[in-house]
Structures are given as C-alpha cells and as structure tokens.
Amino acid sequence: MTRRAWFLVVLNLLIPGSAQALAGSRKLGRFGLRATLSLWLLVGIAVVVYLLWPVVVFSVATNPIGLWVAQVLLVAYAILWIVLTFDTLRLVKLVRIKGSMRPAVAAFSIVTLVVLTGTAAYGAVVAGTTRDTIGNVFASAPPEPPINGRYNILLLGGDAGPDRDGLRPDSVSVISIEDATGKVSMFGLPRDLTSIPFSADSPMLANYPNGYGYNDTCDVDVCMLNSIYTEVELKSPDLYPNAVAEGSEPGIEAMRDAVEGALGIQIQYYVLIDMYGFEQLINALGGITIDVKERLPIGGSEDLSDVGAWIEPGVQHMDGNTALWYARSRHGTSDYDRMSRQREVQEAMIQQMDPSNVLARFQDVAAAGSEVVKTDIPQGTLGRFVELALLAKGQPITNVDFVPPLIDPEAPDYSLIQQMTADAMALTPAEGD
Numbered sequence: 001m002t003r004r005a006w007f008l009v010v011l012n013l014l015i016p017g018s019a020q021a022l023a024g025s026r027k028l029g030r031f032g033l034r035a036t037l038s039l040w041l042l043v044g045i046a047v048v049v050y051l052l053w054p055v056v057v058f059s060v061a062t063n064p065i066g067l068w069v070a071q072v073l074l075v076a077y078a079i080l081w082i083v084l085t086f087d088t089l090r091l092v093k094l095v096r097i098k099g100s101m102r103p104a105v106a107a108f109s110i111v112t113l114v115v116l117t118g119t120a121a122y123g124a125v126v127a128g129t130t131r132d133t134i135g136n137v138f139a140s141a142p143p144e145p146p147i148n149g150r151y152n153i154l155l156l157g158g159d160a161g162p163d164r165d166g167l168r169p170d171s172v173s174v175i176s177i178e179d180a181t182g183k184v185s186m187f188g189l190p191r192d193l194t195s196i197p198f199s200a201d202s203p204m205l206a207n208y209p210n211g212y213g214y215n216d217t218c219d220v221d222v223c224m225l226n227s228i229y230t231e232v233e234l235k236s237p238d239l240y241p242n243a244v245a246e247g248s249e250p251g252i253e254a255m256r257d258a259v260e261g262a263l264g265i266q267i268q269y270y271v272l273i274d275m276y277g278f279e280q281l282i283n284a285l286g287g288i289t290i291d292v293k294e295r296l297p298i299g300g301s302e303d304l305s306d307v308g309a310w311i312e313p314g315v316q317h318m319d320g321n322t323a324l325w326y327a328r329s330r331h332g333t334s335d336y337d338r339m340s341r342q343r344e345v346q347e348a349m350i351q352q353m354d355p356s357n358v359l360a361r362f363q364d365v366a367a368a369g370s371e372v373v374k375t376d377i378p379q380g381t382l383g384r385f386v387e388l389a390l391l392a393k394g395q396p397i398t399n400v401d402f403v404p405p406l407i408d409p410e411a412p413d414y415s416l417i418q419q420m421t422a423d424a425m426a427l428t429p430a431e432g433d
Helices: 002-014 018-023 026-052 054-061 064-092 102-137 227-235 250-263 278-284 320-328 335-352 355-360 362-372 379-392 414-426
Strands: 150-159 168-178 184-189 269-274 288-292 296-298 309-311 314-318 373-375 398-401
Touching: 002 018, 002 064, 002 102, 018 026, 018 064, 026 054, 026 064, 054 064, 054 379, 064 102, 102 373, 102 379, 150 250, 168 250, 168 335, 168 379, 184 250, 184 414, 227 250, 250 269, 250 414, 278 320, 278 335, 278 362, 288 320, 288 335, 296 320, 309 320, 314 320, 320 335, 335 398, 398 414
Parallel strands: 150 269, 184 398
Antiparallel strands: 150 168, 168 184, 269 373, 288 314, 296 309
C-alpha cells in the first residue's frame, strides 16, 4: 500500500488524471487526461510557432482577448489540479499505509499542489494585470505600417514635479526603429531650439510660416521647442480638434508636427513619459545603477542652502527619488547635461527591465507604468514591437544629439539637422557606430 501510494501521487504530479484512470473514477480520469494532454498540446504548438513565427506568439501575449483566454485556462487548470490531487489522496488510503510514511505522502502531495497551483494562479494574475495595463495605456486604433521601412516614435519626457504648474516636455527625442533588423537610432533635440519649422500639413504653419520662435515670435513668454506644447494646450487647442479622441492631446500633436518639420521625417506614434512618475517606476524595479560623473545636490535652493543630501561621483545604486533628482538637477550644469543624464536614467531603466526582474516585481511595475506612460501606440502593434525589441538586444544604438557645438539652438541649421537624420537612418547594422 505504501508503494502504491507513492506511485499514485507521483503519477498525479507527472500526468494529472492518470491516477484516477488507473485506480479511481474513470470519468474523472479521462477528463483530467484530456485536459493535461490539451495543455501539453497547446504548449507544444506555442513553442513551434515561436520558433517559426515569433510575432504570432508575441501578438497573442499582448492581446487583451488572448490574455483573457490564458487567464481563464490557468484558473480552470489550477482548480482541476486541486480536485485531482485531493481525489488522489483519497485513493491512496492513508490509513492503510505505514504510519511513518503517512506524513511524507501527504506533505509531498500538498507541497506539489501548492507549488503548481500557485504558479498557475500567479500566471493568471500576471495575465490579468497585463491585460488591464495594456487596456489602460495603449490605444485600440488600427496599427500603422512602417514608413520607408522604419517606425518613428516621438518620446517626450514631461516634467510635472511638485514645483511645476502642469506638465511640459523638457526632454524631446525621436526613436527610429528599422523594421527589418530592429536597429535603433535615437535623435535628441534640445528644449530651447528656436525657429522650428512645422510639417507641411500642420495647422501651426499658418501662424508660424518662418518657424516657431522666429524673431522671438510666439504666444507665450518663451519661444522655444517645448513652449509649443504649453502654447497650444493653453491658447489654441482647437487647432487639433480630434487629438483627444485619437488618444493624444493638442499640445502633443503640435510637438509632433514641429519635430517632423525639424528632422524632415514622418512620426507614426508618440510616447509621453512623466519624469516625476519615474520615481514610482524606478522604485518598482528595485532602483537603478548609474555611474555618476559629478557631485549633484538633492533639494535645496539656488545658493545650495537647505540641500538635503548629495549624489556623489562614482557608481551609485539609486532609488526613485535620487534618480529623479539626478535627472532634473540644474545646479552647475546646462540643459544639455540634463539631457545626457535623462538619457542615462532611461538606459539604466531599460537594463533593469530584464524578464526575471520584471516578473519578480510585476504587479508594482505594471501599476507604476500605467501611471507614468501615455501613448497612441496601438495594442495591435505591441507583438511586432516586442519582436523588434528582442532583435535590438545587443545591437549598438546610433545616438545623434543636436546640441552645441554641433547645432546652435538660437540659430539652428535645419538643413544640416535633416541631412544628419537621413544619414543616421540610412546606416546599415554593420555600419552603425
């Protein structure tokens, strides 16, 4: 009876339903075996499809309906496993096996039950959280095809700290992804860029035919790139009447038109990241590690009175608050230094977002991410973007920052900017630096 007990509980672990088929209810056993074989078949199909057409698997894994189906299946299988395990304990007849073996057989069954059903339950929770996050962050619009073989995404770092009224994009970049290879080019534009040309179909062009900020012409106090967002949001949101309905904002659409005109490209999507919200996301990731080049204050006034602490030079592991001050600090540095530090924070966060770390902290990361990110990237594009992200791993990123001494923000050469943009996009993976 002891050998029979161990045989049944191990069989229940390896092939759920087989214990009932051999020694219990044949009907329950057949149902359990069908469910087990169906699960194995689904996993096998998923592996084969991933090896041949990975984008299909990524699309299902980032599709709300696919995630809902996965969640239901995981919960149903966890419940079935509980039923089969307790029925197996009934079949082994604990009272008829050796007394010293009873606790071991029972403990083995319960521990394996907790581990396996707990894993399935956690998978169901992750699927549900992912579905909710995708629904909250990403748009339900149809995806757009690549333009000239590339996806161009406007990345705005909005600074909405407690000392600010509203949000303004202090960090302006474009991420250009080559659809065939996943190779990434990043273009950084200083926020104090002036005389910015708008794209040919922009409604802003009628008001600023010579460029925004030309001869200090604008409708707000400071006439530079990131003022476009503020001006349109406050003074002329009617120029973009469909922006909100399409998952954007009038100020964001005006920024998109300006960056398209400056770089001479088309931009399909935007991502707005609240820099202040970085604190939550970085804490959710367990902090980030950055090699600090110069001493920077945390808090305090311009004369460095009431400084709460200092960020010292050297390799530092930062929590969210420290990383936020590192990215935002202005003391003794220029806007271009801040651009560089914000890029460091972004790259450090990407490094921390490895699968094991994200899964271990998934609930917190998902909750923070939904508060930090606003975008019009469609849900239907996520599968392809995940595949491109995997292709980009290990490839060098082509970084081009249009800052002094290369570009004078007060008298920018847009012909040079557009030529440099075109040259960077034309690089093949072997030619990239």
